[in-house]
Amino acid sequence: MIHFSNVTKFYEKQAALKNITFSIEKGEMVFMTGPSGAGKSTLLKIIYLSEKPDEGSVTIAEWDLSKLKESSIPFLRRNIGVVFQDFRLLDNRNVFDNVAIALRIRGMLDSEIQEWVMEILKMVNLRHKADSFPQALSGGEQQRVVIARAIVGEPTILLADEPTGNLDPDTAAGITRLFKEINARGTTVVIATHNRELYRNTGRRVLRIDGGNMVGEEIG
Amino acid sequence: MYLLYSFRLALQSLWREKWINLLSVLTIAAGLFMITLTFFLVYNIDLATKRLPARFSVMLYLNDGLSEQETGSIIAQVKKNNAVEQAKYIAKDKALQELKGVLKNADYILEGVDENPLPASIEIKLKKEAVNIASVKKVAAEIKKIKGIAEVEYGEQFLNSLHSIKGMAKAGSLSLIIIMSAGVIFVCYSTIKIAFYRRKEEIETFKLLGATRGFIRAPFVIEGGVLGIFGGIAGAAAALAFYYVLFYKVTATIPILKILVFPLETFPALPAAGLLLGIGGAVIALGRIRFS
Numbered sequence: 001m002i003h004f005s006n007v008t009k010f011y012e013k014q015a016a017l018k019n020i021t022f023s024i025e026k027g028e029m030v031f032m033t034g035p036s037g038a039g040k041s042t043l044l045k046i047i048y049l050s051e052k053p054d055e056g057s058v059t060i061a062e063w064d065l066s067k068l069k070e071s072s073i074p075f076l077r078r079n080i081g082v083v084f085q086d087f088r089l090l091d092n093r094n095v096f097d098n099v100a101i102a103l104r105i106r107g108m109l110d111s112e113i114q115e116w117v118m119e120i121l122k123m124v125n126l127r128h129k130a131d132s133f134p135q136a137l138s139g140g141e142q143q144r145v146v147i148a149r150a151i152v153g154e155p156t157i158l159l160a161d162e163p164t165g166n167l168d169p170d171t172a173a174g175i176t177r178l179f180k181e182i183n184a185r186g187t188t189v190v191i192a193t194h195n196r197e198l199y200r201n202t203g204r205r206v207l208r209i210d211g212g213n214m215v216g217e218e219i220g
Numbered sequence: 221m222y223l224l225y226s227f228r229l230a231l232q233s234l235w236r237e238k239w240i241n242l243l244s245v246l247t248i249a250a251g252l253f254m255i256t257l258t259f260f261l262v263y264n265i266d267l268a269t270k271r272l273p274a275r276f277s278v279m280l281y282l283n284d285g286l287s288e289q290e291t292g293s294i295i296a297q298v299k300k301n302n303a304v305e306q307a308k309y310i311a312k313d314k315a316l317q318e319l320k321g322v323l324k325n326a327d328y329i330l331e332g333v334d335e336n337p338l339p340a341s342i343e344i345k346l347k348k349e350a351v352n353i354a355s356v357k358k359v360a361a362e363i364k365k366i367k368g369i370a371e372v373e374y375g376e377q378f379l380n381s382l383h384s385i386k387g388m389a390k391a392g393s394l395s396l397i398i399i400m401s402a403g404v405i406f407v408c409y410s411t412i413k414i415a416f417y418r419r420k421e422e423i424e425t426f427k428l429l430g431a432t433r434g435f436i437r438a439p440f441v442i443e444g445g446v447l448g449i450f451g452g453i454a455g456a457a458a459a460l461a462f463y464y465v466l467f468y469k470v471t472a473t474i475p476i477l478k479i480l481v482f483p484l485e486t487f488p489a490l491p492a493a494g495l496l497l498g499i500g501g502a503v504i505a506l507g508r509i510r511f512s
Contacts, residue, residue, distance in 0.1 A: 049512055050428065071433070073511040078430035088425045104225050105431045149429070 408501025448498020
């Protein structure tokens with residue numbers, strides 16, 4: 001599903017990723033861990049095409065990114081749900097509209113959107129907050145809105161960048177359960193985190209990154 | 221279809237910044253009103269020059285002492301020319317009579333003149349399509365070759381001046397229309413550019429969620445179009461007020477202005493022109509949208 005081959009990425013001559021090679025299979029749930037600044041976010045950005053690798057090749061769901069036309073990028077992105085570290089919620093829209101936007105972009109009809117969004121909000125336990133605005137939600141609730149927006153379009157890949165960053169342990173555990181549920185439906189899930197508790201005893205693959213290098217792999 | 225949603229986004233954005241947008245609409249209206257006035261001017265100059273062929277004539281002065289038969293032959297030859305619509309013979313006596321009529325109280329000028337100094341002449345009217353410098357020159361040259369014609373007069377200088385004035389007015393007006401249209405496009409461009417920057421964060425999020433260029437552009441293009449249409453409507457209202465004041469108020473004081481004509485088709489054309497210029501400005505403002 002995701003294949004990196006000798007990928008290197010520079011930011012102003014400083015290497016953020018160095019010769020990274022790994023593969024993630026369809027339906028897998030993989031953790032990426034390492035200290036802050038290790039290159040986890042850069043790696044995710046390359047997957048959702050926000051950044052381009054300077055060297056090496058990347059294949060996502062059989063799309064070779066180096067051969068991908070710019071006009072095809074939106075269509076590939078629709079197959080990738082992203083839980084952004086900074087949430088990227090639209091402050092001037094309520095929870096319903098924040099989730100619905102992912103479907104409006106896909107050209108879905110209003111009647112279908114209504115049903116679909118409410119279903120997803122029920123799944124993340126936010127149905128009662130559909131009319132609330134992001135500022136009125138707690139950090140955990142905001143995180144769940146972002147997850148709802150990321151999965152509402154039924155992507156084949158779900159990426160999460162530090163999804164439990166500022167959450168208390170109970171809320172973080174709830175979020176992790178949610179990811180497991182999503183993964184159980186067949187979605188490939190990649191979670192970048194420096195929180196050990198998130199992947200401990202999960203039995204899932206953990207890729208270790210440090211200083212832009214892939215330094216190891218273990219089972220959590 | 222996301223068009224309905226794009227309309228909603230555009231209208232929300234227009235309402236959110238209603239005062240800036242109102243200012244843009246008024247500026248667009250002023251530009252379109254100026255274009256209307258320029259068009260009105262050119263239209264009337266064009267109309268005036270189109271009316272000219274009916275009044276335009278070429279005078280052929282004949283040699284003295286021609287017989288009736290020779291004169292008849294000259295008229296027949298003149299009428300053979302394809303550009304000639306009609307030819308009217310003016311005898312020496314008739315010419316003198318007409319001159320006296322024109323001089324009226326100043327007929328002392330002719331005192332002491334025993335012999336009629338005026339030549340017999342033929343006044344010819346040309347066909348509508350032949351009243352232009354090149355054609356008139358050609359006809360004059362052809363007719364001058366006819367034996368018995370002493371002189372051909374057609375007001376060359378007048379025709380040249382008229383042609384130059386018409387050309388200059390058209391070129392000046394066209395330049396003004398282009399400049400004003402560019403101004404209207406620029407107003408729309410700036411308004412949409414500001415709106416685009418204001419929503420930059422949101423647009424970045426849309427891109428990351430898989431929005432196409434069409435989805436991102438549509439609300440802004442609609443915004444540009446709406447600004448243009450409203451500018452056009454306001455411009456048309458101003459033009460209507462101008463029309464009312466000119467044709468109902470000013471002509472009461474200066475009746476000669478009644479000869480002016482206001483093309484009424486301009487009113488519905490203004491919102492359409494505004495729409496096109498608005499969309500044009502928005503498209504330029506958005507430029508190429510990049511995804512990576």
